[in-house]
Amino acid sequence: MRIFKGIAASEGLAKGKALVHHHASMEAEKQHILSDGVAGELEKFRTALASAKRLLEEHNTKDIAKDSREILETHMLMLEDPDYIQQIEDYIRTNLVCSQWAVDSVTTNMVNLLEATDDELLRERAIDFRDVSLHLIDAIKGKGERRMEHLDEDVVLIADALMPSELFSMDKTHILGISLDGGGRASHVAILVRAFNIPTVLATNGASKTVHDGEEVIVDGTYGEVFIRPDHTVSQMLDERFNLWQEHEVELHKMVELPTNTTDGHSVLLKANIQTTSEVDAAKACGASGIGLFRSEFLFMESLENPSEERQFTVYRQVLEAMAPKPVTIRTIDIGGDKMVSGLGIDEKNPILGWRAVRFCLSRKDIFTVQLRALLRASVYGKLQVMFPMISGVEELNAVLHLFEHVKDECRRESIPFDPDIKVGTMIEVPSAALCADILAKKVDFFSIGTNDLIQYTIAVDRGNEKIAYLYQPFHPGVLRSIRMIIQMAHQNQIPVSLCGEMASDPLCSVLLAGMGLDELSMGSQSLLQVRKILRSVSYEEAKSLADHVLGMDSYLTITTYIREWMHDRFDHFTTI
Numbered sequence: 001m002r003i004f005k006g007i008a009a010s011e012g013l014a015k016g017k018a019l020v021h022h023h024a025s026m027e028a029e030k031q032h033i034l035s036d037g038v039a040g041e042l043e044k045f046r047t048a049l050a051s052a053k054r055l056l057e058e059h060n061t062k063d064i065a066k067d068s069r070e071i072l073e074t075h076m077l078m079l080e081d082p083d084y085i086q087q088i089e090d091y092i093r094t095n096l097v098c099s100q101w102a103v104d105s106v107t108t109n110m111v112n113l114l115e116a117t118d119d120e121l122l123r124e125r126a127i128d129f130r131d132v133s134l135h136l137i138d139a140i141k142g143k144g145e146r147r148m149e150h151l152d153e154d155v156v157l158i159a160d161a162l163m164p165s166e167l168f169s170m171d172k173t174h175i176l177g178i179s180l181d182g183g184g185r186a187s188h189v190a191i192l193v194r195a196f197n198i199p200t201v202l203a204t205n206g207a208s209k210t211v212h213d214g215e216e217v218i219v220d221g222t223y224g225e226v227f228i229r230p231d232h233t234v235s236q237m238l239d240e241r242f243n244l245w246q247e248h249e250v251e252l253h254k255m256v257e258l259p260t261n262t263t264d265g266h267s268v269l270l271k272a273n274i275q276t277t278s279e280v281d282a283a284k285a286c287g288a289s290g291i292g293l294f295r296s297e298f299l300f301m302e303s304l305e306n307p308s309e310e311r312q313f314t315v316y317r318q319v320l321e322a323m324a325p326k327p328v329t330i331r332t333i334d335i336g337g338d339k340m341v342s343g344l345g346i347d348e349k350n351p352i353l354g355w356r357a358v359r360f361c362l363s364r365k366d367i368f369t370v371q372l373r374a375l376l377r378a379s380v381y382g383k384l385q386v387m388f389p390m391i392s393g394v395e396e397l398n399a400v401l402h403l404f405e406h407v408k409d410e411c412r413r414e415s416i417p418f419d420p421d422i423k424v425g426t427m428i429e430v431p432s433a434a435l436c437a438d439i440l441a442k443k444v445d446f447f448s449i450g451t452n453d454l455i456q457y458t459i460a461v462d463r464g465n466e467k468i469a470y471l472y473q474p475f476h477p478g479v480l481r482s483i484r485m486i487i488q489m490a491h492q493n494q495i496p497v498s499l500c501g502e503m504a505s506d507p508l509c510s511v512l513l514a515g516m517g518l519d520e521l522s523m524g525s526q527s528l529l530q531v532r533k534i535l536r537s538v539s540y541e542e543a544k545s546l547a548d549h550v551l552g553m554d555s556y557l558t559i560t561t562y563i564r565e566w567m568h569d570r571f572d573h574f575t576t577i
């Protein structure tokens with residue numbers, strides 16, 4: 001038996017047979033071959049070509065928008081282009097390299113030529129060629145997620161790494177639990193596994209290297225442990241753990257109908273974060289006061305083509321209707337960073353600081369306006385609030401607000417009805433926005449603090465990198481001061497302020513955040529009842545003095561220790577980050 005300790009990322013226990021997955025990078029790898037390997041490599045290339053075509057054909061038979069169908073058909077023609085195929089095959093023969101390297105090199109040459117022309121149409125074709133080559137490289141590598149799109153039996157996935165888009169396309173009905181060698185608790189993969197309720201341990205530092213397909217494994221997402229080939233005693237001990245955990249869940253369920261009021265009557269709204277429509281039921285089932293964050297970019301990961309205005313309208317309407325009359329805050333697409341979507345030409349050297357969220361949207365207004373129109377059309381079906389991600393200053397905020405007004409004018413001209421009172425807010429997740437919160441507060445109806453990114457950018461620590469996870473500290477005085485300042489600036493300008501990062505779901509943070517004066521906390525539905533239970537057992541006066549006290553401390557270590565002890569004195573059971 002081997003035991004790996006990691007980060008407890010999503011609660012619960014999963015027992016079953018391992019399915020080992022090694023993440024295929026999107027980039028081509030270079031390998032030289034011998035001349036007698038050429039035939040084999042050509043064969044591999046042709047098989048990949050056929051499988052990439054099959055995949056496109058499958059997508060083309062689905063009910064998709066006209067413009068998406070046109071893109072698929074263009075890609076299909078490229079995969080059948082005899083000139084392109086010939087060049088790749090010649091490259092393999094002449095340079096004696098593997099097929100994925102040949103595809104990458106030939107495509108890069110073509111892309112460079114096309115991009116150097118003055119013809120806009122040809123330059124757009126360059127993006128299509130790059131996209132097609134990624135499908136081909138994917139097919140050559142026999143990308144792991146393909147085998148996980150349809151699973152015949154239940155498995156526990158043991159992987160080195162996963163992209164959010166990979167997790168999306170997997171057959172999650174058969175994935176009992178997940179163990180990843182890397183990752184951080186605030187990474188998007190972690191957020192998704194919690195949303196999908198898959199017990200998960202991150203940062204095991206090598207579990208995937210010691211296990212083979214079919215071997216018995218247990219993932220304990222509550223305690224952050226992975227057991228490879230567990231013995232009988234450990235299995236029994238874990239069964240007991242599991243029973244205790246279930247009893248705790250039953251206890252929490254009693255909180256569903258109750259309001260989130262402190263013992264002295266102060267109310268904090270608890271809302272749910274969702275990524276897909278399938279999570280709306282869970283949000284309602286835990287008694288959420290609305291949706292505080294709908295990460296709309298995940299709609300763009302569902303399929304190869306961008307969702308049409310009609311598709312987006314249908315999804316937004318569905319969520320608004322299901323939650324009505326409670327409010328739904330839909331965040332405009334936050335693509336980029338660790339949420340890559342193929343086919344959009346986002347290929348960044350430094351994606352976290354790069355072309356993402358509103359930066360992407362403002363330069364791809366064609367995509368952004370489609371979303372804004374869909375949102376406006378859907379607004380008459382419930383209580384919509386719109387929120388913009390990654391705003392770094394007033395110019396960006398002015399630009400998105402201006403565009404939103406422009407799209408509203410367009411709708412008026414076309415007699416498309418929409419709610420004239422849609423509340424508009426901005427996320428505060430970039431330090432410059434936090435420092436200018438007083439300026440931004442005058443332009444919007446509400447703030448929502450995105451601590452996942454605010455911590456990342458304030459401490460300059462990649463939220464998904466397990467090597468520096470020790471630096472990712474929500475209780476860093478720099479982070480707490482920043483949150484306090486944002487709340488003060490919002491309230492001085494009479495606007496409410498929510499917090500929708502993973503801190504909101506951490507029971508260890510709940511009392512502190514309420515005491516700092518947040519009006520709302522928005523989190524994954526699975527944490528909401530635990531946070532409600534905690535807030536219902538303390539007074540607002542106590543929470544405020546806890547906040548005042550720790551804001552006078554000088555290090556995250558002192559603050560963490562102090563809060564841990566404070567919570568232990570009052571509660572016998574709670575789980576922490």
Ligand code: PEP
Nearest residue numbers: 429450451452453500501
């Ligand atoms: C955040 O940054 O805190 C946030 C809620 O947005 P995301 O996690 O999607 O970046």
Ligand code: MG
Nearest residue numbers: 429450452453
């Ligand atoms: Mg963010």
